[in-house]
Amino acid sequence: DHRRTFPAFPAGGSGGTAFAETWWGNAWVAALEEGALDPKRLARGRGYAEQGHVDAITVTPGLVLAYVKGSRPRPYRVQVRLRTLGDADWERFLDVAAERPGHIAALLDKEMPHSLAECGVPLLPGPGDLEPHCSCPDYGHPCKHAAALCYQTARLLDADPFVLLLLRGRGERELLDALSRLSAARAARAAQDQGPAPLPGVRASEALAPRQLPPLPPPLPVPPHPEQPPVYPAAPGGPDPFALDQLATDAAARAHALLGTGRDPLAELTLWQDAVRIAAARPGSGLTAGSRALYASLASAADRTPADLARAVAAWRQGGEAGLAVLEEPWDPPAGRFDRARPLLMAADLPAFRPWRNRLTHPRGHVQLRLGRDGLWYAYESEPGHEDWWPRGTPDLDPVGALTGLGGPDGP
Template sequence: MTAPRAVRQDDRRRTFPALPPRPGNPADGTGAPRAGAPDDEAARAFASGFASTWWGNAWVESMEDTALDPARLRRGRVYAGGGHVDAITVTPGRVTAYVRGSRPRPYRTEIRLRTLDDGDWEDLLDAAAARPDHIAALLDKEMPHALAATADLLPAGGDLTPDCSCPDDGYPCKHAAALCYQTARLLDKDPFVLFLMRGRGELEVLADLTRRNATRSVVERTAAPPPMPTVPAATALAPRTLPALPPPFRTPDRPGRPPAYPQAPGAPDPLALDLLASEAAARAHTFLTTGLDPVGALTPWQDAVRLAAAHPGSGLTASSRALYRDLGAGTDHTPTDLARAVAAWRQGGLAGLAALEEAWDPPAGPFDRARPALAAADHPHFRPWRNRLSTPVLQLRFGRDGLWYGYESDRDREDWWPRGTPDTDPVGALTALLGR
């Protein structure tokens, strides 16, 4: 398939024509699973992959890892492969398109994600300029693993926020899923689209890299090599008293960055090495500056959740899926258990993980006042059980730290996933949950 040609209004807005239907799409009956197939066979039938690159698959999996309904994902694949997604417009922090569904009028669908701040861009562009092979890879429309991890360029699970004008309140709905799958095809052919999603256009990025390269070349040409130190032989052999050892180096303000690891057949995965090196540096720096080990008091399961939550692009690549599988197996948990726990950790750290795993009976006080407060805010349908207030699809959990944690599930599924931002006020936590 040839790369879709973008129509440029300016460097920070690109509109791509609608992509043609994919051959073998389930919409035409040639790629659908057989009737009555078990769930795992149906999953394999739909897992042929809309993306052909690791970064395209990373984009797709960041949505799939937090989707509440696999059936909506499958319908989204059918819509995407059948050509239901019209022209796609990409601007900083937003991907927008009209998606044709079962009704005559198409739905306006978008996916939002965080843009990088200036500090993140400095780190990313410095890392790219320091490695000529990174620049060559980008010009060849390839995304190096190490470069993507420098500033968390790829979204992690839960970083993508779908929105659609359709009446379906699924997370995501099939139209948003279809847009996500089609966007992955754009990323396959042009990873600079990912840079634009994160805040800067292709021309701006290339101009900045050119300037940094020119500056680096001038400094390297004009810098004179330092003179080699010399010591007379008589001085070196003369008896002498050795001076006292110098004082230890000052502890740096923050941990250093690990080196960039090459991708080579048979070698350890670069992202796994980067994770281990970054973890060791951060832990050593904390110990040097505080005398405390931030990990020593954690259980193996809590430490596994912390590691997975800190992994850049968790759950997105083959190495990340292997990390989830290995960490889960080492602590007698499934990858789904680990993904749910990671979402809780990112929501509230160790206290958020406790809110996920522990049901307890709170004493009289804030918990008893929560239901009247919710009823006064036009939310009277919450029912209590221990430290939890629930409706069929929403839940608030009162943590031992005094915060309320939001959860969401499909109706009648009892499959609760952490959502929103913790709050001391149950109405505030519910507002964050409904407005995510």
């Protein structure tokens, strides 16, 4: 907290304007220029600062240190000293700073209020307060290298007035902790002097006395069905009115179910499951021109692709939430129903299906059966030789029944 190092400023001229921007930064520059003995050295130092000759700057209590490039290859070591404040000065400063909450807020916003700088504590230097020292052979006061460091220090003060306070002897965290303790102590003394305020309320005997409360009014009857949403006009660049209608209709149906049953049937769905459900509720099949934008938006929200969503929609239409789980979650079924499926398929003149976890696959790879956790068989189809399975048909307790209606060689 008592040592801060700042990177070198890039080269850049001030455009003929004041080198510092804040009033306290300009006060630092004024102390430098009014205490200088040679204006020409100041001008050279300002040029060095604008050309980026000052390396990284280190600030500690009472000292600014940096290396400055001059006319020789080796840079010069430059120090600028400033007297630190004594304990009495710091107590005065802290008392004034704690008097108003705005003072602390201004410091945290990197501002230096005039009232703090004019509280009788010499925060800002005056002419002759800056003591430069340089390793160069020039004994000017200051030399151009020390002047360059002073100009760049004004920029540090512009950005953060706590740099000035550190130069005077106290670090930022140390000061803020002291101000916090002082403010808390003042607030505690003020509260003690004021005394406890009377508390509003009622007597405990009155609050705990038994009494009969009037009955609540009966709830309003549940409407027989959710109302239709309004018609949304199409606007150029606006949202799809059909998608808005679909979302509004879905929200009305969920609200009606919650009002009538006390629970939302869809509250436990994940973001992906709800996106699939909404897309599956749109009429039609496949990615038509009307549904492409909706699919793209829902898939993006769930971090999936429109193709993933289209396949999931087919699974949802096949079996709802359970159908989507069958599509995405292989599992190991217990012995029983799964083991009896292969003899049933062979009894229906179908070839021996290959088992893997909860799936039975046609030996030629064009038909597949998947056992869901709900005990139903779900049929899938793919091009032979490809692992591109899509839900088909209606789930059935009978594996042969689930294949009803599916076409392909060596099977229904």
